[in-house]
Amino acid sequence: xxxxxxxxxxxxxxxxxGTTPTENERIRNTIxxxxxxxxxxxxxxxxxxxxxxxxxxxxxxxxxxxxLAAQTEKLQLSTATTLITTTDPxxxxxxxxxxxxxxxxxxxxxxxxxxxxxxxxxxGKDIRQGIPLAVENxxxxxxxxxxxAVDWRGQFRTPLQGFTVTPQPLDGVAPFVWxxxxxxxxxxxxxxxxxxxFFHNNIFWNFEHVKQMVSLYRQRYxxxxxxxxxxxxxxxxxQAYMARNSQDAVRExxxxxxxxxxxxxGPSLEDFSRMTPLTVGSxxxxxxxxxxxxxxxxDYQRQMxxxxxxxxxxxxxxxxxxxxxxxxxxxxxxxxxxxxxxxxPEAPTHEWLVxxxxxxxxxxxxxxxxxxAWIDEQESEGRGx
Amino acid sequence: MSDGFAPVNTDxxxxxxxxxxxxxxxxxxxxxTRLLADRLTEAATAALSQEGxxxxxxxxxxxxxxxxxxxxxxxxxxxxxxxxxxxxxxQADGIITTAPTFxxxxxxxxxxxxDLVDDQxxxxxxxxxxxxxxxxxxxxxxxNAMRPLFGYLKAKTIPTAVFAASxxxxxxxxxxxxxxxxxxxxxILDAGEDFASVVARLKPRPRRxxxxxxxxxxxxxxxxxxxxxx
Numbered sequence: 001x002x003x004x005x006x007x008x009x010x011x012x013x014x015x016x017x018g019t020t021p022t023e024n025e026r027i028r029n030t031i032x033x034x035x036x037x038x039x040x041x042x043x044x045x046x047x048x049x050x051x052x053x054x055x056x057x058x059x060x061x062x063x064x065x066x067x068l069a070a071q072t073e074k075l076q077l078s079t080a081t082t083l084i085t086t087t088d089p090x091x092x093x094x095x096x097x098x099x100x101x102x103x104x105x106x107x108x109x110x111x112x113x114x115x116x117x118x119x120x121x122x123x124g125k126d127i128r129q130g131i132p133l134a135v136e137n138x139x140x141x142x143x144x145x146x147x148x149a150v151d152w153r154g155q156f157r158t159p160l161q162g163f164t165v166t167p168q169p170l171d172g173v174a175p176f177v178w179x180x181x182x183x184x185x186x187x188x189x190x191x192x193x194x195x196x197x198f199f200h201n202n203i204f205w206n207f208e209h210v211k212q213m214v215s216l217y218r219q220r221y222x223x224x225x226x227x228x229x230x231x232x233x234x235x236x237x238x239q240a241y242m243a244r245n246s247q248d249a250v251r252e253x254x255x256x257x258x259x260x261x262x263x264x265x266g267p268s269l270e271d272f273s274r275m276t277p278l279t280v281g282s283x284x285x286x287x288x289x290x291x292x293x294x295x296x297x298x299d300y301q302r303q304m305x306x307x308x309x310x311x312x313x314x315x316x317x318x319x320x321x322x323x324x325x326x327x328x329x330x331x332x333x334x335x336x337x338x339x340x341x342x343x344x345p346e347a348p349t350h351e352w353l354v355x356x357x358x359x360x361x362x363x364x365x366x367x368x369x370x371x372x373a374w375i376d377e378q379e380s381e382g383r384g385x
Numbered sequence: 386m387s388d389g390f391a392p393v394n395t396d397x398x399x400x401x402x403x404x405x406x407x408x409x410x411x412x413x414x415x416x417x418t419r420l421l422a423d424r425l426t427e428a429a430t431a432a433l434s435q436e437g438x439x440x441x442x443x444x445x446x447x448x449x450x451x452x453x454x455x456x457x458x459x460x461x462x463x464x465x466x467x468x469x470x471x472x473x474x475x476q477a478d479g480i481i482t483t484a485p486t487f488x489x490x491x492x493x494x495x496x497x498x499x500d501l502v503d504d505q506x507x508x509x510x511x512x513x514x515x516x517x518x519x520x521x522x523x524x525x526x527x528x529n530a531m532r533p534l535f536g537y538l539k540a541k542t543i544p545t546a547v548f549a550a551s552x553x554x555x556x557x558x559x560x561x562x563x564x565x566x567x568x569x570x571x572x573i574l575d576a577g578e579d580f581a582s583v584v585a586r587l588k589p590r591p592r593r594x595x596x597x598x599x600x601x602x603x604x605x606x607x608x609x610x611x612x613x614x615x
Contacts, residue, residue, distance in 0.1 A: 135609045155612060185601040186609055193606035204461055206468075208598050216601050266459040275462050366607065 004044025009057030012311035040325025046078035069103035081112025085133040086123040093144040105350025108176040145174035192220030195363025197233035225371020235302035246281035260310035283327035301347035406477035410484040410495035428577025475506035479584040486518035513580040514546040
């Protein structure tokens, strides 16, 4: 089980003292948070991709992640998310491939469509084509990372003849990809088709819905023959604020909650905590709540936490990381490990992917010979469809 | 553990049942908008019973959901009560809905609720409209404001609708002073019958058991890869 922190890089006024960090301060704070996350024992740091204020998450995540690769030793670097709809897949292939080399393989990506309307026209795209863009662009990216010279013609970018990505992925193995979607079954299907991971950023959604999306992904993962459904790769979001004493946590966090971007000025902290994974309380409460996620989605590989938004000052964020490192993560790791059957894989690392490839067990998009998808395909061809 | 996308069935126990969602948009308690919804519901269910149909009525009072509706608009998160109300509407075989007239149109709360209903949620579902207002000068609110909304949702909006001005609640069938217009009660009976005759003609819609989420539609990735229109 991997635990990580993910950030959207929002620049928000601290409602308790009226101060707002500058862009430079927020960027520097992000570096400090990522480094401290590694120090306290988190495995993963992920950044969003943003093209509009008040966010300083980079327009190109590899800019930030390359710097972090040089500043950290073990931390797995990731995105939440890389905008597959509005970013040229050729640039994604080139930039992340280079970053994968710099980071010594400590890199994976999460693909997302993005829900900020104007970003699409800013990059010459149409938001109504969100799903087709995600499908076609990722298919090109997949081919660029897995084939030598690519010939390509699609709807959304200029054609390619004999195009080879440089640098080629490290050790000939592409970074692992998660596909993130809150409510589009097409994206769960896409993740299953390629044998990739599925990330449900459930921080604003109720668990009945999360369970339904993850179940669909798991069922289709098995259909495409990449493994049994309980062996598919699932990552979840989460959100927490802790103090040793739960009343202090609620008292300290309430002004940040009430004024937060996205959900502030809406439901009460108490209602929102019931409806979503947000947990404000003692470390023990965060442990207990997080363990229940498994009851909804089965054994999963990665748990991300949002801890640095809504104007929380750096000092408070670093204290949260300390509490996670000293009290929460050791217990969660032990408890999740005790519950996980042996045949459920851990989150993929570069070394694991290289080894899987050496054994010739990398997933075949659409299903390996003998999978149910393959059998159905043979039958439909036999009927001349 | 249910996967949540198993096939759904119509109500297996009472095949002649039709589920009627009543969405009352009044803001007061008691509310004349709710009263109009109740009268329309009585008329409709009586007419349905005449046709051998067992009406199952689910009343949704928007006033009780006001906070949940505004929370949902700003967070995309539906409270359990709101989620249940939307489920009832999106699975109804017929809908009766009433709104008060504010500033020449329906109230913001009424619009906000319908904004949360899926665009495909009530396509072809019979909808009976009713509205209340201070005077009969607002009568066209139903045609000018409510019909376009349900037109957008592609509902089967019943041509007969009922506007109840404050004065209408004092009129009685057969009384001399009611000769100016057809009295409220007879307009309600006509509308209820028109609505019932359409509901009775249509097959019941599939229903899920309570709390079971909407099934996810699985699109084969091969079709997605071929691109739109394949």
